[in-house]
Amino acid sequence: MNNFEPTTEDIKKPEAQENHEAPRSVETPEELRQQMTSDAEKQIDKFKQECAVDLSRVEVRAEKDGLIVDGDDKKVLEDLGVEAEEAKKELEVEIASTKSQPEKASIVGVTRDRNFEGSVIVKTEDKEGRVTGYALRKNSHGVWEGNEIKYMKDGSIGPVYQLHDADFSKLGEQGILDSYDDMPAMKERTTENPEFLNEKEASKKFLAEERKKLAQEIREQRKAQHERLYVLKTSIEKANNSSESMESALEDKQYAQFAERQSDEADTITERLSSSELSEQDAPDERENIGQLIANSDNIKLLKTKLEDHYAKADTIAKNKFESIQKSVGQTMIRNNAFIVHTFLLDERLRHNNNSNIAQRATLEDDIDILLSLEPSISTSSVVPGSKQGLWGGRIGVVLGGGDIRGIAESDNSTVTGGIKMRNGTISSSTEIDEKVSDKGERGYNELVVNNPEVFGFFQNVQIDKTGNMIGFEETKSEKDNTERRDDFLKYIDLAIQKGMPPLIMTPDRKLFEFSSISNKGIVSVGAEITPEQVARGKAGLPNKKRSEIGEQIINKNLFTKIDDQREAKGIVAELSGKEKSGVELSQDEYLAYARDNQGRFHDFPKHLLEDKNFMLEVAQFNPVSAYQYAGENLKNDKEFIKHVYSLEKKGNSYSIYSYMPEELKKNEDIALLAIENNDFENIDYTLADSPVVWEKIVNKLIEKYDPAKGIFQNVGEHKFLDATLYMGKGVIGVDMTEKLLADTSFVKKLNISYPNYKFNINEYGQILVTKQAE
């Protein structure tokens, strides 16, 4: 008997709800990765085993019932195991690749610390808030060196460990080494030596393109006229050979002279053209051809002039170049063994006077940032080490390593800025500069204007005590005071280090040393002495990328007193970033930000903005009176604008919007009433004195003003007088209207009504006598 029982129902369906959750009970990514690898392996083994069991089961059944399992189906089932293996491998690759990229460190600061001199400290913070610093530096071979610093909770330095080679690869993967370059550091330079070139060398070096073009032009001319010259030459030869054509000895002599001149000129020109433009083979031909060309062609005469101009130009360039290198800060320091320094005043009220193009609110740090990023034209002084020579200003400054000297004056030259990259003052030759800079005698400060200054380092002046110690501050009996003075000294050293400037010490005899430390007694320890030549040839100036970054921050602070300088700063930063400097313009938002940060200083904004009502209404929020004062003429006549400006103006402000109005507008009764209403009534146009409504309003405002409670009386003996005056305007002139005011009986009457505790009377001298009434 055959029993048929379908077997399809026996096949176990896969679970509808698969668990896709990652393995749990792990703490670190690495543990999770290991757990996943292990779980995946188990799953695959199980799956493959199930496939094998299932296949075996159907084969047993088939065999038992004399059936055949389809070979293709068997193959597909077996291949599932292969696919599962591949899925596992894919998983392993994905999580393995993650393993090779450790998590980026959380960098919380990049700084410098004088305890780790020469290192950049990259501070990181872990998830538990523990701060670890990495003091990183490169040795002379460019190999990483450094320390790991464990910081305590109060920020003090805890244990310090040395870093090893293996640590640096991990720090690199964590992105910590990348931060090393974020810290400013002076750049390596090649000091250019002056080299006097002759006209031919100068032509090759400075006018190579033009030189090539000229050579090409000569070749083309030669080619174009070759045929004509051949004919000419033949006819001259014929003439020479013919005794009939030489009619006289005089003509013969003239011809000889002419030929000689041709030859000389050809020599002169062809010798100037080097073999770089002409092959050896071509040169003799060239010489002959050019000689002929000179004699026969106007074009060649023109070429000759061009060549002479070319060499004259090359000569001028060479001389200028030579002089500009001679006038460089570096070469001037080397030749004269002198430092060129720029000092800072510590008193912020004095640091930026009217000669400065920077706002008084700029801090010392801002000043340093401007100097390092924009490299503006600055005033400096030179000092010779070992001499007693004065310096302008305070106890701190920078030593320049590079820059271009514009000129020098023996003493203060009262120079002022004409933009960021421009400062006026004497223009001097290198000889004149040398004469003054080389002066070793005792003197006050001189003034040199330096363009494009590159900073070598930051110095702080010290004194020398009786025992010969360098003293950073005078020690007091108070330990607390000494600590404060030491901190004050170190404050500037730390600022220099943060800005990437090596900290230096300058002695009273103008010698320069590396700074090492300062004790609580004020004694300064120094390292090696630095010579002017070392400064001239050492690292100076920040790299462009860093200058650009700092420059952006400076622009955002709107520190320049002129909008043109703000625009120039933006142009300089654009150029540092490799962009085109010309055409850089400030956006409307940037103008607004500038107006916000420099209240009232927008007189030099572009005309189209000063006429832009919406823009000026926004600007008016920062300073309504200035907004009206500098508004375009059309806007000044806009009543809505005037009303808005008055609505923003603080009551009682001593500045007058009315005084900035166009004369015709001042005569408008409504405008005058608006001004009076807003307490802006001191100079109302005198023609409106005849307007009863205007006059009444002025009188009422005066009544308010003369409130006895404000104590505005003059005491004369036992009597009190009210000194009531009224001036109205006639253009820029004031017209005294006091007589009219006092003649107006309503004035005194209203005073008596408004202030019943006082009695106001006009005496026989026309004075207002004030008597306090009994309470």
Add this chain to the structure above:
Amino acid sequence: MTIEKYKKAWGKFQTKMSSLKKRRYEILKNISEKLDKQQLEAIRKQMKNHE
């Protein structure tokens, strides 16, 4: 970040495994159906021979 990446990779692996299991079910079902058919054919043939 790393853990998230691991979880994503794990999810992808599990989806693949689910798909393989479904296919295995389909293949086995197909094999069984074919065997059932063969068996039915064999029974029909036997019955026909008995007639």
